[in-house]
Amino acid sequence: MSTVTLQEKQSYRIMGMSLPLFGIVTAVVLIATYMEVLPKGMIGAFALMMVIGAILNEIGSHLPIVKNYLGGGPIVIIFGSAALVTYNFLPETSVEIMSNFMKGEGFLDFYIAALITGSILGMNRELLIKASIRYLPAILGGVVAALGLVGVVGAVIGYGAKEAILYIGVPIMGGGMGAGAVPLSQIFGSSLGVDPGEMISVMVPAVALGNAVAIVVAGLLDRLGKAKPYLTGNGELMELKENQAQVKEETKEKEKKATIDLAMMGRGLLLAVSFFVLGSIIGKFFPQVHSYAWMIISVAIVKALNILPREYETGAFQWFQFVMTNLTGVLLVGIGVAFTNLQQVIDAFTIQYVLLVAVTIIGGVVGSGIVGKFVGFYPIEASITAGLCMANMGGTGDVAVLSAADRMKLMPFAQISSRIGGAFMLILASTLLKIFI
Known part of the structure; x- marks a missing residue:
């Protein structure tokens, strides 16, 4: 009689593992979690977050309405993880391990560094230059439409x-929590003569609920793109003319032929973290602009000037693909655990408040989509990056929105919205306060 291995026993797989093997791995991790012997640091965090992410992704990918209209696996991972924390299904020690991995140990920065560096260096150079010049009008179109409609x-x-406009529209479009709501509360507090803590308590529900709505709308836009193919570039921001389309196809062929090289991926990892460090150095001298923005600008300049040899660009692109393929679930769990306060979202659910949050998001989507189309972008990609990524919760929101929309390669433009667009909103808020007060 032949021996049946765990790998051969089941054809259905989770994370590439047969069900029996994945079940054993899950049991080991959960036993350690509830015995409170889960190792601290990245080992324990990776183990628990990969298991939770894989399970919730499977659930979201098979729920009929959720998988088709609400973003599928990513949205279930985020809000499912948040629910596990809010309703105390996980021991406090494991929550601390995961939260510290995201915040204290900087996994979010590590992930975003890989995505920004790899996606920019993997882009067509001509496309990057042309798209960057036209991107700001799309952001402005979204902001004007969002604030006008909510008003x-x-x-x-x-x-x-x-x-x-001031308490719902501006906070939602303001670049998230740390780079948006917190400095906005200081600006509002000093201008209105009130405690900034009081102002942030007003803004947080708008930011949190706006982020949740943006994630859902991202899934709906992806669904719309499948139903109306002429509205989307399927992850490409800019509409391509015939000669550009040929370049695009040639680039794709090169990417397909590029054999995965482990040493090359290591160089990609080093480039990603080095560009992140460079952004931090520049941000030290010019703190008015977020270090993420300086990283984007640095990578874009290197790409536009064609400084790096092709093999290094390929290495960064392959590292980006590895991180996106294997670690997105981990990051989404971290967003749910460390950055999503489910109770704040629930508490904000009054009909009037939800309506105003929704019209802000709709305004951002429609405005950026229309202006984006006018300047040569695909409307859905413009709506996602210049609209929803202005309206979500900064870096974590960018990952969640792009994941729900299945357009992670647009991360550089999403970060431009969150960082540079967020800085613009601080200036706009100061101007609006002078007008209204």
Whole structure:
């Protein structure tokens, strides 16, 4: 009688593992979790987050309505992980391990560094140059439409146009929590003569709920792109003319032929973290702009000037693909555990408040999509990057939105929205306060 291995026993797989093998791995990790002997640091964090992410992704990928209209696996991973923490299904020690891995040990920065460096260096050079020049108008179109629409609806339903713009519209479009709501609360507090802590308590529900709505809308836009193919570039931001389309196909062929090289991926890893460090150095001298933005600018300049040999660009691109393929689930669990306060989202659910948050997101999507189309972008990609990535919760929101929309390669443009666009919103908020007060 032949021996049946765990790998041969089942054809259905999770993370490439047969069900029996994945079940054993899951049991080991969960036993350690509830015995509170899960190793601290990246070992324990990776083990638990990969297991949770894989399970929740399977659930989200098979729920009929969720998988087709609400973003599928990614949205279930984020809010499912947040629910595990909110309702105390996980021991506090394991929550601390995962939260510290995301925040204290910088896994979010590590992930975003790989995505930004690899996706920019893997882009077509001509496309990068042309798209960057046209991107700011798409952001402005989204911001104007979002603030205008929420102001009109706020006035109509009795909430107040000024209040809707300042306390809901601006925080949502402001670049997230750390780079948006926190500095905005300081600006509002000093201008209005109130405690910034009081202002941030007003803004946090808008930012949190806006982030949740943006993730859902991202999934819906992906669904719309499948139904209306002429609206989307399937991950390409800019509409390509015939000669550019040929370049695009040639680039794809090169990527297909590029054999995975482990040493080359190691060089890609080094390039990713080095560009992140460079952004931090420049940010030290010019703190008005976030270090992420300086990293994007640095990588884009290197790509535009064609400084790096092709093999290094390929290495960075392959490292980006590895990280995106294997570690996105881990990151989404971290977003749910460390950055998503489910109770704040739930508490904000009044009909009036949800309506104003929703119209802000809709305004951002429609405005950026229309202007994006006008300047030569695909409307859905413009709406996702210049619209939703202005309206989500910064870096974590970018990952969640792009994952829900299945367009992770647009991370550089998403980060431009969150960082440079977020800085623009701080200036705009100061101007609006002077007008309204």
